[in-house]
Amino acid sequence: MTKTIDKEAVPLLQVRGLTKYFGSFAANNGIDLTIAHGEIHALLGENGAGKSTLVKMLFGVLQPSAGEIVWTGKPQTVTSPGHARSLGIGMVFQHFSLFEALTVAENIALSLDPKIPLATIAEEAAALSRAYGLPLDPSSHVADLSVGERQRIEIVRALLQNPKLIILDEPTSVLTPQEADKLFETLFKLKAEGRSVLYISHRLEEVQRICDRATVLRHGKVTGACDPRRETPASLARMMVGSEVAAVHRADANVLGATLVDVRRLNVPARTPFAVTLKDVSLRVRAGEVLAIAGVAGNGQGELFDALSGEYPVADAETIRMRDKPVGRLGINGRRMLGAGFVPEERHGHAAVSDMSLSDNLLLSRSQSDRTAFLAGGFASVIRHDTIRSAAKRICDMMDVRKSGDDPAAASLSGGNLQKFIIGRELDRQPSILIVNQPTWGVDAGAASRIRQALIDLARSGSAVVVISQDLDEIFEVATNIAVISEGRLSQPFPAGELTLEKIGLLMGGIHDSTHGGETAHAH
Amino acid sequence: MRIELEKRASASSLFQIVSPLLALVLTLLFGALMFWMLGKNPGHALYAFFIEPLLEVWSLHELAIKAAPLILIAVGLSVCYRSNNWNIGAEGQFTIGAIVGSILPVLVPQWHSPLVLPLMLIMGAIGGALFAAIPALLRTRFNTNEILVSLMLVYIAQLFLDWLVRGPWRDPKGFNFPQTISFAKEAVLPELLESGRAHWAIVFAIIAAVGIWFMMRYMLKGFEVTVLGRSERAGRFAGFSSRRMVWFSMMLSGAFAGLAGISEVSGSINHLQPSISPGYGFTAIIVAFLGRLNPLGIIVSGFILALTYLGGEAAQLSIGVSDKVTRVFQGLLLFFVLSCDTLILYRIRIVLSSDRAAVEGRS
Numbered sequence: 001m002t003k004t005i006d007k008e009a010v011p012l013l014q015v016r017g018l019t020k021y022f023g024s025f026a027a028n029n030g031i032d033l034t035i036a037h038g039e040i041h042a043l044l045g046e047n048g049a050g051k052s053t054l055v056k057m058l059f060g061v062l063q064p065s066a067g068e069i070v071w072t073g074k075p076q077t078v079t080s081p082g083h084a085r086s087l088g089i090g091m092v093f094q095h096f097s098l099f100e101a102l103t104v105a106e107n108i109a110l111s112l113d114p115k116i117p118l119a120t121i122a123e124e125a126a127a128l129s130r131a132y133g134l135p136l137d138p139s140s141h142v143a144d145l146s147v148g149e150r151q152r153i154e155i156v157r158a159l160l161q162n163p164k165l166i167i168l169d170e171p172t173s174v175l176t177p178q179e180a181d182k183l184f185e186t187l188f189k190l191k192a193e194g195r196s197v198l199y200i201s202h203r204l205e206e207v208q209r210i211c212d213r214a215t216v217l218r219h220g221k222v223t224g225a226c227d228p229r230r231e232t233p234a235s236l237a238r239m240m241v242g243s244e245v246a247a248v249h250r251a252d253a254n255v256l257g258a259t260l261v262d263v264r265r266l267n268v269p270a271r272t273p274f275a276v277t278l279k280d281v282s283l284r285v286r287a288g289e290v291l292a293i294a295g296v297a298g299n300g301q302g303e304l305f306d307a308l309s310g311e312y313p314v315a316d317a318e319t320i321r322m323r324d325k326p327v328g329r330l331g332i333n334g335r336r337m338l339g340a341g342f343v344p345e346e347r348h349g350h351a352a353v354s355d356m357s358l359s360d361n362l363l364l365s366r367s368q369s370d371r372t373a374f375l376a377g378g379f380a381s382v383i384r385h386d387t388i389r390s391a392a393k394r395i396c397d398m399m400d401v402r403k404s405g406d407d408p409a410a411a412s413l414s415g416g417n418l419q420k421f422i423i424g425r426e427l428d429r430q431p432s433i434l435i436v437n438q439p440t441w442g443v444d445a446g447a448a449s450r451i452r453q454a455l456i457d458l459a460r461s462g463s464a465v466v467v468i469s470q471d472l473d474e475i476f477e478v479a480t481n482i483a484v485i486s487e488g489r490l491s492q493p494f495p496a497g498e499l500t501l502e503k504i505g506l507l508m509g510g511i512h513d514s515t516h517g518g519e520t521a522h523a524h
Numbered sequence: 525m526r527i528e529l530e531k532r533a534s535a536s537s538l539f540q541i542v543s544p545l546l547a548l549v550l551t552l553l554f555g556a557l558m559f560w561m562l563g564k565n566p567g568h569a570l571y572a573f574f575i576e577p578l579l580e581v582w583s584l585h586e587l588a589i590k591a592a593p594l595i596l597i598a599v600g601l602s603v604c605y606r607s608n609n610w611n612i613g614a615e616g617q618f619t620i621g622a623i624v625g626s627i628l629p630v631l632v633p634q635w636h637s638p639l640v641l642p643l644m645l646i647m648g649a650i651g652g653a654l655f656a657a658i659p660a661l662l663r664t665r666f667n668t669n670e671i672l673v674s675l676m677l678v679y680i681a682q683l684f685l686d687w688l689v690r691g692p693w694r695d696p697k698g699f700n701f702p703q704t705i706s707f708a709k710e711a712v713l714p715e716l717l718e719s720g721r722a723h724w725a726i727v728f729a730i731i732a733a734v735g736i737w738f739m740m741r742y743m744l745k746g747f748e749v750t751v752l753g754r755s756e757r758a759g760r761f762a763g764f765s766s767r768r769m770v771w772f773s774m775m776l777s778g779a780f781a782g783l784a785g786i787s788e789v790s791g792s793i794n795h796l797q798p799s800i801s802p803g804y805g806f807t808a809i810i811v812a813f814l815g816r817l818n819p820l821g822i823i824v825s826g827f828i829l830a831l832t833y834l835g836g837e838a839a840q841l842s843i844g845v846s847d848k849v850t851r852v853f854q855g856l857l858l859f860f861v862l863s864c865d866t867l868i869l870y871r872i873r874i875v876l877s878s879d880r881a882a883v884e885g886r887s
Binding site: 385 | 742743744745758763
């Protein structure tokens with residue numbers, strides 16, 4: 001009897017004044033957080049608000065600089081993830097730690113006591129996955145599984161430890177709407193058993209739909225604790241962002257010009273065993289159009305970008321045409337000289353070299369397209385550092401890039417500011433074609449809206465823009481037409497106004513047009 | 525318990541400059557310790573090793589002779605290493621450069637022309653470059669490891685030279701000594717000054733160092749080297765080809781090593797013999813790193829390492845220790861240079877509990 005009273009009085013987890021410094025920067029500053037038994041608690045915040053730091057301290061990956069963690073009434077120093085697990089804290093990371101070449105059961109076994117036989121683990125995992133509605137075949141190889149299925153492995157792996165608290169970091173960022181619904185059912189089952197869930201997200205509707213309480217972080221501090229169901233998305237966003245985010249302004253220029261990008265039946269074999277094969281991809285982008293390509297991560301977006309950018313030219317020159325010229329076999333600089341610009345997904349080590357200065361990073365993408373301005377001395381190609389530095393400064397001013405010093409290393413900029421620079425680097429050339437992969441991934445809301453606005457403005461000035469993105473909000477904000485990529489196939493494009501979230505979700509899940517069309521044709 | 529290296533948030537810019545000096549001081553300290561354990565007076569020994577060779581004109585000439593191949597090779601290697609290609613076989617390219625460069629004076633000694641010397645130097649450079657092209661070819665076509673291939677090719681080059689001077693190229697009037705005929709006057713790299721033996725190789729070395737410094741700092745090619753060395757993916761995005769960079773950097777460093785080889789044979793030895801190098805190609809790796817892969821720094825570090833060769837010879841005579849001490853000093857220096865550099869970028873952390881789960885904690 002007393003025990004149940006205790007249980008209700010003592011919260012499962014209480015965090016008091018938790019602070020974490022990285023150098024002089026407070027990533028978390030005096031965080032208070034209470035999680036009761038059997039609740040789904042949301043941790044809301046923008047990228048860089050300090051959510052990951054907080055969670056890493058709870059899971060023992062990082063040690064707090066100050067403050068305390070009270071677990072079931074007892075102050076604890078969580079020394080390691082192993083310790084966290086033994087206390088009853090399970091964690092599902094945003095980026096999975098799975099070996100693609102191993103089976104599901106083998107991957108689960110890696111995190112458990114090595115003495116337990118594999119067969120036992122497979123049985124337990126299968127039983128658990130059935131009980132929680134997480135269909136999973138323990139003997140299948142991870143490489144063959146969808147992202148949603150991979151996430152289930154991580155969840156089952158966490159559940160095998162019988163945790164009292166499960167932390168999920170941005171679990172739906174990689175899921176289709178339908179897969180997300182299934183995940184929510186599982187979460188409700190866990191809640192019904194009296195387990196608690198700490199649910200990290202920046203998707204407001206989701207949080208309102210499934211969470212009992214929410215704690216909002218901004219700049220490392222708690223800016224609000226509330227019942228999300230009593231708030232409006234706008235009021236939650238205010239707590240997250242601090243001010244109203246500038247809405248992206250668009251006025252559809254309905255007159256589209258000439259076709260600038262024309263891809264016909266592009267087939268690209270997978271370069272590595274875990275890459276995606278592009279199958280029969282066709283797309284057409286006209287001047288003034290933003291074609292958005294939606295899709296769950298890992299369905300061929302990277303491969304499509306590689307083929308469009310010319311980083312990996314394709315076998316048949318005619319399959320890709322830009323401004324009416326066959327460019328399939330042309331390298332990236334050849335395409336740039338035709339007026340195309342490219343922004344890859346990964347900022348560090350792809351779009352930019354982290355420990356090089358911004359001016360060097362400007363030269364990185366424009367050494368050939370701006371040869372006459374940036375290089376002197378003919379064959380010797382002597383770099384005009386002064387010209388490039390002033391061009392870099394112009395770009396920083398244009399895109400409002402916040403930086404310290406005149407020409408700092410790319411690594412010293414925040415993600416959002418570096419992305420603004422990388423986008424600005426291409427916009428500065430007034431490209432007639434711009435191809436962007438995940439333009440605002442990991443970028444704060446202010447920078448994201450500025451980048452989206454810049455993409456729309458570029459299209460309105462008569463360029464063709466391709467935006468590959470996982471973020472459906474972004475897609476609806478910028479797109480003229482939307483196509484969906486799934487397993488290396490691209491759907492036909494739909495005018496943005498005609499698509500609903502549900503329809504996109506179905507397309508993302510691989511329900512292809514062809515089958516759809518086939519059915520309708522059959523019916524008629 | 526285990527020891528981990530943890531990356532520092534930011535590297536101290538002061539220590540980045542001080543680090544090579546710190547490495548030198550530590551080398552001297554441990555050298556003194558070694559002499560003391562050998563029963564020698566450390567002060568006297570270090571003086572004989574590092575100061576005495578600097579006091580006489582003839583030994584300054586010797587210093588320049590020894591520094592020349594070190595600087596020339598290390599400058600080429602610095603381009604290689606900056607582009608993340610690991611040519612460890614400069615010793616072999618040096619040897620092949622010397623052999624190919626010696627074709628004219630050995631096989632057509634009757635051809636007397638002012639063209640002989642320039643042709644020899646060019647052929648030496650081409651020989652070295654072609655020999656370095658072997659690991660480049662295997663790397664780009666079959667993805668072999670260029671470290672192993674270039675290293676193993678050193679032994680092939682050395683044994684090939686050995687076979688040549690004992691067999692087909694042996695001087696018939698040489699009393700059966702394993703060496704070729706002596707080079708004619710036109711085939712000998714002239715001396716720089718009246719006062720001693722130092723020849724033009726040191727000039728080549730300085731020109732190469734300044735030229736490569738200019739390339740790395742001001743030319744697009746140098747930018748390409750740096751970008752591809754930092755991130756192949758970013759290099760591809762810039763339109764640079766990492767494959768072509770393998771060829772370029774390997775053949776450039778091979779050419780420089782080959783030029784060093786023929787210069788050494790033509791200027792200092794005047795014939796081919798089984799051993800033409802006290803390990804310049806390997807010591808140049810230390811030179812390159814001690815000079816922080818900067819061609820101007822390499823000029824300085826080249827002279828420092830050349831001093832260890834001279835000091836070794838001097839110490840053999842004056843204090844009676846083996847010339848293997850030279851190798852010990854060079855090894856100590858490389859060790860301290862690399863460890864000082866590592867500690868600039870990382871801090872050491874001792875982890876008491878072993879928890880393999882910690883590995884998982886990434887996000």
